[in-house]
Amino acid sequence: xxxxxxxxxxxxxxxxxxTENINPSNTNDVIGRYAQGDAAxxxxxxxxxxxxxxxxxxxxxxxxxxxxxxxxxxIFARAKELGDLLAREEGKTLAEGIxxxxxxxxxxxxxxxxxxxLAGEKVPSIRPGxxxxxxxxxxxxxxxxxxxxxxxxxxxxxxxxxxxYGNTIVIKPAExxxxxxxxxxxxxxxxxxxxxxxxxxxGKGSVVGEAILSSPDVDAVTFTGSxxxxxxxxxxxxxxxRKVQLEMGGKNPLVILDDADLDIAVDCAxxxxxxxxxxxxxxxxxxxxxxxxxDRFVEATIAKLQSLxxxxxxxxxxxxxxVVDAKQLDTDMNYIEIGRGEDGARLxxxxxxxxxxxxxxxxxxxxxxxxxNDMRINREEIFGPVATVLRVKDYxxxxxxxxxxxxxxxxxxxxxxxxxxxxxxxxxEAGMVMVNLPTAGVDPHVPFGGRKGSSYGPREQGRYAxxxxxxxxxxxxxx
Ligand code: NAD
Numbered sequence: 182x183x184x185x186x187x188x189x190x191x192x193x194x195x196x197x198x199x200t201e202n203i204n205p206s207n208t209n210d211v212i213g214r215y216a217q218g219d220a221a222x223x224x225x226x227x228x229x230x231x232x233x234x235x236x237x238x239x240x241x242x243x244x245x246x247x248x249x250x251x252x253x254x255x256i257f258a259r260a261k262e263l264g265d266l267l268a269r270e271e272g273k274t275l276a277e278g279i280x281x282x283x284x285x286x287x288x289x290x291x292x293x294x295x296x297x298x299l300a301g302e303k304v305p306s307i308r309p310g311x312x313x314x315x316x317x318x319x320x321x322x323x324x325x326x327x328x329x330x331x332x333x334x335x336x337x338x339x340x341x342x343x344x345x346y347g348n349t350i351v352i353k354p355a356e357x358x359x360x361x362x363x364x365x366x367x368x369x370x371x372x373x374x375x376x377x378x379x380x381x382x383x384g385k386g387s388v389v390g391e392a393i394l395s396s397p398d399v400d401a402v403t404f405t406g407s408x409x410x411x412x413x414x415x416x417x418x419x420x421x422x423r424k425v426q427l428e429m430g431g432k433n434p435l436v437i438l439d440d441a442d443l444d445i446a447v448d449c450a451x452x453x454x455x456x457x458x459x460x461x462x463x464x465x466x467x468x469x470x471x472x473x474x475x476d477r478f479v480e481a482t483i484a485k486l487q488s489l490x491x492x493x494x495x496x497x498x499x500x501x502x503x504v505v506d507a508k509q510l511d512t513d514m515n516y517i518e519i520g521r522g523e524d525g526a527r528l529x530x531x532x533x534x535x536x537x538x539x540x541x542x543x544x545x546x547x548x549x550x551x552x553x554n555d556m557r558i559n560r561e562e563i564f565g566p567v568a569t570v571l572r573v574k575d576y577x578x579x580x581x582x583x584x585x586x587x588x589x590x591x592x593x594x595x596x597x598x599x600x601x602x603x604x605x606x607x608x609x610e611a612g613m614v615m616v617n618l619p620t621a622g623v624d625p626h627v628p629f630g631g632r633k634g635s636s637y638g639p640r641e642q643g644r645y646a647x648x649x650x651x652x653x654x655x656x657x658x659x660x
Pocket of ligand 1: 328329330331355356386387389390391394405406407409429430431461590635
């Protein structure tokens with residue numbers, strides 16, 4: 182079986198430990214053996230990134246462009262193989278895995294272009310004979326800590342802008358999905374990235390992640406993951422007065438009004454709530470439905486769910502793959518019990534464990550009806566294929582319920598009314614708003630991020646990524 186090492190200072194380096202990467206569709210299938218780094222390896226990686234930083238910051242933008250462009254080309258060319266690896270280690274369907282790999286390629290492509298569009302400003306001074314220049318400089322060493330649910334897209338949307346703007350990197354991917362991050366590091370190394378510019382240290386959050394957070398030599402930290410870990414990351418960064426960017430959880434509402442096109446509404450709800458096994462920070466976990474369409478919507482949604490196949494992520498015809506691991510499956514089952522028990526909601530469909538040909542973490546998507554917004558299943562992020570329906574009187578109540586959450590990542594509405602669509606776009610308390618589209622599913626070249634408890638710090642992706650990966654300098658000169 183293949184063994185995969187950490188990348189430190191340009192050298193593939195064995196870890197002090199090793200872990201098996203297991204396929205959640207078939208727990209007998211071991212994908213590979215991956216290094217488990219420790220604090221010493223993390224510190225060596227940080228030292229390598231620090232040593233490489235001055236030279237990379239000055240590297241010709243055409244060289245940076247060429248490296249990112251070559252990485253994009255290889256990702257596109259290998260999208261099927263990388264998508265298969267992704268489906269095998271995370272449990273997204275093969276089509277979703279290939280789509281996500283393609284998206285990683287698009288992100289590298291976009292930032293390859295951005296390398297050649299870096300610009301500053303020249304501004305007149307109020308003092309005679311003085312010139313002012315405003316420029317952006319790299320942050321230096323960026324620490325990256327990523328979650329398991331987008332194993333290639335999230336590392337890509339952090340690595341590509343960091344390199345574009347001249348930073349060096351130490352990345353620690355989630356324990357459950359080291360394969361895609363390793364593949365990206367391998368691609369970038371072969372694309373010509375100088376030694377030390379990108380360092381990959383796989384391992385535990387409590388060990389490798391903590392070492393990154395504790396090092397005075399890390400200039401900025403970008404984190405995607407849960408709220409609890411995010412808070413810890415922010416506190417540790419505050420100790421160092423260090424720039425931090427956090428993307429965290431969601432409890433995203435999808436409002437369905439009486440005048441909605443029923444087919445579009447059901448497609449948006451089923452896609453947004455259950456595709457990728459509901460394991461998306463942008464998943465539509467609360468379906469807020471006005472009275473006039475409520476019963477038709479619930480009936481049509483259940484009919485659609487009945488037609489979906491939950492099975493091995495890489496099997497032809499599978500619509501929904503397994504839950505990522507036993508721990509997440511326990512969490513999902515626990516919330517289904519809370520919904521039925523202490524919350525007193527009605528489990529209208531699904532929620533049972535399923536057996537398939539191979540041992541995996543299969544769960545029938547669960548739809549709760551007769552729920553209220555104060556129930557735990559409507560307040561806490563579950564992060565699985567579990568959605569609720571909230572019956573509301575009218576648009577005003579729908580908007581109020583949609584905004585009544587501590588999260589604010591994505592928010593959607595299905596309606597044929599221009600008035601309500603426009604009002605919702607203006608008044609939804611979320612970083613991203615979708616009209617007649619699922620709350621999940623975003624473009625790679627525009628800002629991504631949320632408000633309230635979902636995000637902290639500057640946005641990711643698109644040109645807005647510069648806000649995090651650069652620091653602004655204002656230079657005055659007597660001409
Ligand atoms: P998590 O918080 O458990 O782990 C995220 C990362 O943090 C992992 O790499 C983990 O090893 C690391 N980590 C854990 N403890 C640490 C510590 N003490 N110090 C440093 N690092 C540590 O999250 P997860 O279960 O991997 O991901 C699921 C969560 O991610 C969900 O809440 C989901 O909503 C969120 N998410 C958010 C977005 C977004 O962009 N808003 C995108 C995807 C996922």
